[in-house]
Amino acid sequence: MTDAARAPGRTWRAPPDSLIASVMLAFLATAGLFYVNIMAAIVTGLIDALGVSEQEAGFVASANMYGAAVGALCAVALVRFVPWRPFALGALVLIIGIDVASTFLRDLQTLIAVRAVHGFIGGALVGVSYGIFSRTKSPDRVFGMLLVVQFGLGGLGTMLLPRLVPVFGTAALFYALAAFSLAALLMLPFLSDYPLEDRQQKDRNRPRIQFGPLGATLAAVFLFQLANMALAAYVIELGRRNGLTTDFASAAVGASSWVSIIGAVLVVALGVRMGRWRPLLIGMALAVVGTFAFHWSADPIAYIAANCITGSAWAFIIAYLLGMAAEFDRSGRTAAAAGFISKMGLASGPFIAGVLLETTNYDVLINAATLALALSALAMLWPALLSDRRLKESAQ
Numbered sequence: 001m002t003d004a005a006r007a008p009g010r011t012w013r014a015p016p017d018s019l020i021a022s023v024m025l026a027f028l029a030t031a032g033l034f035y036v037n038i039m040a041a042i043v044t045g046l047i048d049a050l051g052v053s054e055q056e057a058g059f060v061a062s063a064n065m066y067g068a069a070v071g072a073l074c075a076v077a078l079v080r081f082v083p084w085r086p087f088a089l090g091a092l093v094l095i096i097g098i099d100v101a102s103t104f105l106r107d108l109q110t111l112i113a114v115r116a117v118h119g120f121i122g123g124a125l126v127g128v129s130y131g132i133f134s135r136t137k138s139p140d141r142v143f144g145m146l147l148v149v150q151f152g153l154g155g156l157g158t159m160l161l162p163r164l165v166p167v168f169g170t171a172a173l174f175y176a177l178a179a180f181s182l183a184a185l186l187m188l189p190f191l192s193d194y195p196l197e198d199r200q201q202k203d204r205n206r207p208r209i210q211f212g213p214l215g216a217t218l219a220a221v222f223l224f225q226l227a228n229m230a231l232a233a234y235v236i237e238l239g240r241r242n243g244l245t246t247d248f249a250s251a252a253v254g255a256s257s258w259v260s261i262i263g264a265v266l267v268v269a270l271g272v273r274m275g276r277w278r279p280l281l282i283g284m285a286l287a288v289v290g291t292f293a294f295h296w297s298a299d300p301i302a303y304i305a306a307n308c309i310t311g312s313a314w315a316f317i318i319a320y321l322l323g324m325a326a327e328f329d330r331s332g333r334t335a336a337a338a339g340f341i342s343k344m345g346l347a348s349g350p351f352i353a354g355v356l357l358e359t360t361n362y363d364v365l366i367n368a369a370t371l372a373l374a375l376s377a378l379a380m381l382w383p384a385l386l387s388d389r390r391l392k393e394s395a396q
Contacts (some may be wrong), residue, residue, distance in 0.1 A: 016192035017137045022145040024187045029129035031184035032122030037154025040236045041161040049169045058354030063112040065347025067119025072340035075127020079332040091125040092185040099178035103171035127339040131332025135194045140323030144267030147315040155257025162250040213383035214328050218341045220380035221321050225345030227372035233350040242298040252304045260311030267319040275388035284377035287313035291370045
């Protein structure tokens with residue numbers, strides 16, 4: 001029975017565990033963090049439009065992400081108590097306003113401060129949204145849909161925005177972010193209520209949180225996001241430094257984002273029918289190989305292949321990692337904590353990469369990212385095996 005059937009005369013709302021609800025939840029969570037999916041376009045756009053260095057552009061990106069990490073940390077405490085729908089409404093209105101205001105900023109220090117505030121609000125919104133994900137029947141699938149939306153629209157933005165910046169300046173970047181948040185705002189009234197009490201009643205007999213496996217899961221999330229974003233933020237610059245044109249590099253990165261949807265779709269289709277350990281192991285192996293392949297970025301085919309492999313693995317792996325974190329506590333606290341750790345990794349990636357590139361080169365950055373991915377794979381093995389064991393026990 002749908003919500004609309006239970007409340008005649010009220011605005012239609014999507015059934016809480018339906019595909020359309022997953023899409024709208026994905027838009028809600030993406031709105032607070034969409035800049036991550038067009039990060040390469042933003043970094044390149046800031047370099048071209050404002051004439052800042054690679055390091056300075058990376059600091060703007062990191063300010064947005066560190067602000068988001070603080071906001072996500074606050075969401076860990078908020079998610080059990082805050083009325084999530086009014087909270088989401090206020091957050092969306094605020095980040096739209098900040099994105100519009102950002103189009104008028106030219107001073108680097110002011111822009112860094114404003115983007116940090118934007119990140120804080122958006123990060124809190126994402127953390128609360130992740131908490132709502134944990135109240136669905138299959139958080140992995142909702143996270144998979146989240147990645148479908150992010151990579152699909154992120155690919156379009158990465159392809160188009162670097163070409164628009166020379167004409168419209170940084171306004172093209174920030175108006176694109178505002179437009180996405182507006183779309184999420186328009187969907188908000190059609191989401192179900194997702195009451196905490198219903199999910200708590202269903203999970204009353206679940207064991208208490210196992211902090212050891214949870215800690216390993218969060219470590220895997222941090223290292224994975226750090227490694228991927230360290231390269232993703234500079235991937236267009238990497239192509240340009242290897243002799244590729246801006247148009248080719250941005251088109252290749254954008255197109256690979258669409259190819260990457262395959263990874264997210266697989267999560268939506270598979271759920272946890274194969275468990276988590278095997279899919280994660282396969283995905284991590286592909287991520288390591290694809291990242292190391294960026295050493296051959298001077299070859300256009302190798303550059304495209306590396307982007308496609310790493311993007312698909314990214315979408316596939318992070319959905320399972322976040323879904324696994326959500327399983328530790330269906331009230332939403334561990335999902336929100338994973339959101340915080342994820343943003344810390346995403347924020348640290350461009351910052352560390354910017355520092356490395358001041359003193360070394362892209363070969364060192366690629367090697368460091370590959371090592372971080374290998375360490376993430378080691379961290380996720382134990383909790384994934386325990387998760388699969390619990391899934392088998394619950395199926396018996």
